Amino acid sequence: MLYIKCPHCGLRSQNEFAYGGDATIKRPNLNQEISNTEWDNFVYLRKSPRGRHLEFWHHISGCRQWIKVDRDTATHEIFNTYKANEEV
């Protein structure tokens, strides 16, 4: 069981959260020409590192806020958590 410290609610069990994937991926800026490669990078391509991974989680059964979690994908150690709009 993972225990994730929601920056809004405190330490909660993994059961309250839904996973949202890599949080370092940036959506291409709109109002400009966006190439197929840029869309491909955004929608499909992922680094998926072994080790530290900054990722989105959704506190769906809690405060319903999206948060960022800095977690190790090999050991599951959680180093820090952030609000979704915080730059890391």
Add this chain to the structure above:
Amino acid sequence: MQKYSVFSLIKNAFSNHKNWDVAWKDPSPKSEYDVIIIGGGGHGLATAYYLAKEHNITNVAIIEKGWIGGGNVGRNTTIIRSNYMHDENGLFSEFGMDLWRKMSQDLNYNVMFSPRGIINLAHSDAQMNAYSRRGNSMRLNGIDAVLLNREEVKKIIPMADFSENVRFPIFGGLMQPSAGTARHDAVAWGYARQADSMGVDIIQNCEVIGFDVSNGQIKGIRTSKGNIKAKKIGLCVAGSTNILAEKLNMTLPIETHLLQACVSEPIKPILDNVVTFGAGHFYCSQSDKGEMVMGGDLDGYNSYSQRGNLPTLQHVLTEGIAMFPFLSKLKMLRTWGGIMDMSMDGSPIIDKTHIKGLYLNCGWCYGGFKATPASGWTFAHTIAQDRVHKLNAGYSLNRFSTGHLIDEKGLGTKTWIS
């Protein structure tokens, strides 16, 4: 190589079975090979075997970080099937079914292929319609499919929950009678033994540290046992694909996730098919030892840990008990996990790459084991001929950017879509 037969068994009995040849040798790597396959799992071993058998390329090394049979080939739920709707998946998998049927003879190794049939249960009228469509698509591709109604399913698996007041009543199911199971370890050992006998070097406990690439051409690899040169290198490393891709400065449409499986204590024979729950993700069969072999969803977040988390196991087994209530009385014997190369559309990739001489085989998601022979056969063809075979032409690396996705179920890394 010593041939396994009843006669060799009797002959060796006289010497107390002390004089059997080793199944495969433990060589040191040479400085150069024609082809290097990275990853000594089922797919890597099968690739080396078919390179030797179909293409007469025997100066081949398999580089394995751990040991033969220690990865996903020994961690799956042994299900073999070709019940796919899309042509790319159906034709590829049905080609594999033929290889499965002949495998024990081909390899001179009993892989205990057991075509016991798979039943996908349906729990609504809409799901029956969808199965009817999938079954018809399968039959158009020459794959056997039978649509069963509730009574027919009840005759085959009377122990399932057929009561009236359940949340997901059984409306019927889609059966592929020729699907089944095989002994997964035997598949790895059989391929390893034959590949070794044809001259392939199986190098275990050897980790790939880096690649030598110059002018867009692969030149060799750097490993924990020294540098090895080769003009052709095949990547066949399942959940470790992203780790090696990073060393090649490649970013792939793959995420590594953890998939768990478990077995119950052994019980008397009760289930002689493979059965899947249609209102979630749970599948079950009974091993020859009597254990109920069960699996289901991913843990749901990127993971390299090869060790599962209990909330997912509880979720999966809740579905199992909804389907087969008797499972609640059984004790759990073992649980384990493996790391999966989850592609973004849920279908695999067997293709060339932008680096000349570097070939990629990954993205097997939940279905790697049953694809072992067909994956090895087509990957060997792709490497030997430097072009994809028509069976794996759809499994291209660039299909994500061109929009030619094979969305059989469209699940990929995002389990919550189901």
